[in-house]
Amino acid sequence: MSERSDTIFARASGAGKAGVAVFRLSGPDAFGIFNQLVGKRIDNRAAHMVSVCDPESRAVIDRGLAILFEGPASFTGEDVAELHLHGSRAVETALYEALARLGARPAEAGEFTLRALRNGKLDLAQVEALADLIDSETTLQRMQALGQLDGRLSEAAEGWRQQVLDVLAPLEADIDFPDEGDVPAAVATRAGPAIKNLKSSLTAFLNQSVRARKIREGVSIAIIGPPNAGKSSLMNALAGSEVAIVSDIAGTTRDVVETRLDLAGMAASVADTAGLRGMAGDVIEAEGIKRARQKAAAADIRVLVLDASEDVPRETILEGETMSVSRETLALLKPGDIIAWNKADIAKGAETRPEREQSPFTELAVSAKTGEGMAALLHALTQKAAEGASDGPALTRARHAAAVEEALGALSRAEANIETAPELAAEDARLAARALGKITGAVGVEDVLGEIFSSFCIGK
Numbered sequence: 001m002s003e004r005s006d007t008i009f010a011r012a013s014g015a016g017k018a019g020v021a022v023f024r025l026s027g028p029d030a031f032g033i034f035n036q037l038v039g040k041r042i043d044n045r046a047a048h049m050v051s052v053c054d055p056e057s058r059a060v061i062d063r064g065l066a067i068l069f070e071g072p073a074s075f076t077g078e079d080v081a082e083l084h085l086h087g088s089r090a091v092e093t094a095l096y097e098a099l100a101r102l103g104a105r106p107a108e109a110g111e112f113t114l115r116a117l118r119n120g121k122l123d124l125a126q127v128e129a130l131a132d133l134i135d136s137e138t139t140l141q142r143m144q145a146l147g148q149l150d151g152r153l154s155e156a157a158e159g160w161r162q163q164v165l166d167v168l169a170p171l172e173a174d175i176d177f178p179d180e181g182d183v184p185a186a187v188a189t190r191a192g193p194a195i196k197n198l199k200s201s202l203t204a205f206l207n208q209s210v211r212a213r214k215i216r217e218g219v220s221i222a223i224i225g226p227p228n229a230g231k232s233s234l235m236n237a238l239a240g241s242e243v244a245i246v247s248d249i250a251g252t253t254r255d256v257v258e259t260r261l262d263l264a265g266m267a268a269s270v271a272d273t274a275g276l277r278g279m280a281g282d283v284i285e286a287e288g289i290k291r292a293r294q295k296a297a298a299a300d301i302r303v304l305v306l307d308a309s310e311d312v313p314r315e316t317i318l319e320g321e322t323m324s325v326s327r328e329t330l331a332l333l334k335p336g337d338i339i340a341w342n343k344a345d346i347a348k349g350a351e352t353r354p355e356r357e358q359s360p361f362t363e364l365a366v367s368a369k370t371g372e373g374m375a376a377l378l379h380a381l382t383q384k385a386a387e388g389a390s391d392g393p394a395l396t397r398a399r400h401a402a403a404v405e406e407a408l409g410a411l412s413r414a415e416a417n418i419e420t421a422p423e424l425a426a427e428d429a430r431l432a433a434r435a436l437g438k439i440t441g442a443v444g445v446e447d448v449l450g451e452i453f454s455s456f457c458i459g460k
Contacts, residue, residue: 077119212394227275
């Protein structure tokens with residue numbers, strides 16, 4: 001990523017033809033270049049109607065609104081000019097040519113945000129939150145990203161780092177006054193409990209943040225079951241469209257078919273898989289069954305679809321004693337997963353599923369054909385997907401979790417050395433503080449810039 005202090009420009013709004021497009025100019029010469037384009041000065045932070053002209057011919061490029069943001073009170077911390085013009089290719093081309101002639105250059109991907117980071121307008125965690133906000137698809141993703149952008153994680157991480165620095169004070173005292181015999185015991189008394197409490201807090205936060213990453217990344221749901229149980233029909237009913245081929249022929253689904261759902265704000269990837277049976281019809285179906293098992297093992301939630309119309313006692317089916325459902329298939333389930341007894345509309349008798357008080361699974365009678373029980377199934381999936389979700393600060397990325405784990409390791413070493421080798425404990429405390437500083441970019445920011453900004457678009 002370039003560190004040049006050039007004046008940069010880019011389209012900040014979406015690409016393509018539009019009624020209005022926003023063009024952003026940032027850098028030391030932003031206002032001077034802007035004045036040459038519009039031929040006049042305008043007030044700071046107020047919208048003005050202007051004519052944008054070619055600097056050489058003075059021909060009008062377009063007319064629109066202009067707003068100036070004098071640094072450091074701007075997004076980048078530099079002088080920023082915004083032009084709200086018509087979003088046509090012709091306007092964009094003419095404007096870019098004029099800006100280039102006046103000495104500005106096109107921005108690189110994420111360069112506006114990088115300048116905001118360099119100038120202290122955002123920290124690294126907030127930069128990531130901004131990227132997450134731009135990519136958000138659901139309400140929970142949007143709310144989580146806004147919270148991180150407001151500094152929730154940054155405040156928590158800085159608080160932890162400050163606690164580590166507070167621990168360093170008595171450790172440094174032991175190193176500075178080694179001849180005073182009572183110092184090591186006093187240091188252990190003061191610093192030991194603080195390290196222990198911080199470790200406990202970090203561990204709990206690390207465990208709680210698994211769900212937060214699921215909000216950002218989405219949960220995965222695998223629909224599994226024997227052939228002809230109605231898995232593809234159930235998938236289509238959940239999606240509200242024909243995303244999977246439905247047929248009475250066993251083994252129609254050979255590969256994994258996926259679609260996206262919004263479960264009350266939680267993004268979910270739902271996968272329809274090949275029917276699970278002992279003997280595959282051919283090598284292609286065998287590969288499909290293999291992939292189905294892999295998808296089930298990796299999923300956050302499994303929905304086992306069984307045929308409620310089958311003339312076999314339900315308990316017998318769930319014991320894996322039938323030709324249609326094997327013990328291997330049932331073994332794929334984990335506590336909290338869902339069993340959907342499909343074809344409830346044609347099931348014999350009043351009971352379409354067993355009443356088992358001690359069942360580790362949620363069992364529902366549904367009909368993908370008529371819609372019976374589908375609302376209950378969606379509700380169960382939504383509750384399961386949202387388990388443990390929190391609107392507080394969270395470690396939303398693997399990088400955050402890795403930093404906390406690194407800090408925990410250093411704190412454990414410091415705790416072990418606090419009485420016998422305080423100089424080593426002090427060094428480990430410094431390493432813990434450094435690890436926590438990586439979350440916000442207080443240290444080690446250059447190591448992760450390329451990875452983070454590769455996801456940004458030009459103009460942001």
